[in-house]
Amino acid sequence: MLSKADNSATFAVVAALVLFFIGGILTTVVPPLVDKSWARPFENNDPAKGPTGKLLPLNEQQLHGRAIYVREGCWYCHTQQTRTLLADTKRSGWKGVDSPISTPDEFVYDTPHMFGTKRTGPDLSRVGGKYDTQWHRTHLRNPRDLVPGSVMPPFPWIVNDETEFKSLVAYLQTLGRAKNWRPDNDYER
């Protein structure tokens, strides 16, 4: 049947587009209509169902921090997803407590999304509350002062701009915090 495309450009074009749109529509337009959890912000008040908490939109300062995170390309080396792998829940965990896995409802307000494709540095999906402001200041000025062997670039122009620095830290401290996963609320500020 498709041999008609040998001689007819119109036929070739129509057939190529029809085949493309079958898969295109079924995998991009349909999934969010089927899986409502992609658009429903996380909220849970029942400890029996796992970590409690509520996803809140970022405030102005946190959004500014997020814009800096996007601008500097932090997301090229740091993913933001604790996958359904045991090792991921251990690595995103902290002080002996495993992290809950990331679910679509934790990212409803994210744009641009920051899931990432490459982990040159550790995953940041649960970094919120793990390190205090002073740690971030030292680390961003020169990562190797705190983590010998790190290949992260230094970011002195952020640390030297108090507004930018505070915004970035404010954003980092929100990461993974919709799910209140730390026992005793032992988050750093």
Place this chain on the structure above:
Amino acid sequence: MPEDKSLQSVAATPLRTTVVHSDATAKWFVVSSIAYFFIVGIIALTIAAKFVWPELLGTVSYLTYGRLRPLHVNGMLFGWLLACDMGLTYYLVPRLCGVKLYSEKLGLATAILWNIIILSAVVSLLAGWNKGWEYAELPVWVGVMVVIAWVMFGINIFATIGMRKYQQMYVSLWYVMGSILWTAFVYLTGNFAVEFTTGVNQANLNWMYIHNAVGLIFTPIGLAAAYYFIPKASNTPLYSHKLSMIGFWSLAFVYVWTGAHHMLHGPISQWLQTIAITFSLMLLIPVWAVVYNFFATMKGQWQQLRENVPLKFLMSGVVFYLLTCFQGPMHSLRSVNAIVSKTDWIPGHAHMALLGCFSFFAIAGTYYIVPRIFKTKLHSEALANWNFWLMMIGGLGFFVTLWLGGFWQGWQWNNPAIPFIDTVKALKPIWTVRFFSGVLIFCGIVAFAYNIMATAVNANLEGGL
């Protein structure tokens, strides 16, 4: 020159045509793309060096890794590879149709606009105007210019095909048409539709675009070139028309489904992951159909690889295509993905597709057309051979070390007893080898750029552009 046997199979191809092609558009696209290949090559080396010496240029905000990496990716994809492929398309479409290009004026305007786009991209990415979507970092106004340029390209090519003298269309023409149309929709999705979505929904669109930027832009336009230049450069008819049809139509159907395989084990619906895995495995069909066709074409002709540099690039590109497209389906399997995903395996895989395969095709095409469009001889066959071996050895060094390193890295990540920083330190020898492989590849680029520029300059000295 022996009779051009390749044309017997190239159904209804201009054989002894009287059409005189101007090729001005092809010249501009190819020459400017090579300039970007060289410039962006310097950036590529710089970011590879930053893995070995992280302090390098570290206190200058616009030369930091996070700014240079998108410039490297966008520069290589759109400045070099796509522009070169477009130049090759402007060459091969009029010849397969037996007519002149619809409009050289429109083509030249497209070339100028394309250069404006690339220069705007350099400025905006260094300034940190990054939208935050991989492969779609460029500001909206640059994206709009890309769309306009693509429409101008599409009008020119479709109008040429519409005027064709030969009714039957060779497989390269379908791939070119497919590429132009699919690219339009894939690009609009990845650069504009994402603006109206958030979270996982947006990520799904973004990865549909990322995957299909390679699968439905660079693959069809690159295969169009390979289908044209392998028979041409080897002076051998294509093995099977039927097999090329299977390859094309299965590609059209299968590729677009696979975007979600970038989020395996991640926060996206399991059933969508399974669909992506299933269709990723089916990618073996179009790939093997194409690769078998090319290998069978070369049957009894392999001795030509000794002397013929374009053919060396083409057939090594086919081997890398086979390898990279075997890797792809394999690491979409959940078990393999749990090890290699997010590791250095991934850049190894991406570079084998875009450098080892599609850039090799583009380089081969350039070596084939440049003496013809400038109506002169190639400046140096020996230098072209050096270009091949530098890129081949550098490329293999790059790919193989990153696969081994990435696999090893993934295994370490899966053992949570190993602190993360130790998995970083373990990769340092790998990154050092990658940097020095990059130096070899860059030397290949220099040889390539010099050879082509010298050919063009000689032609101008002899007889004018």
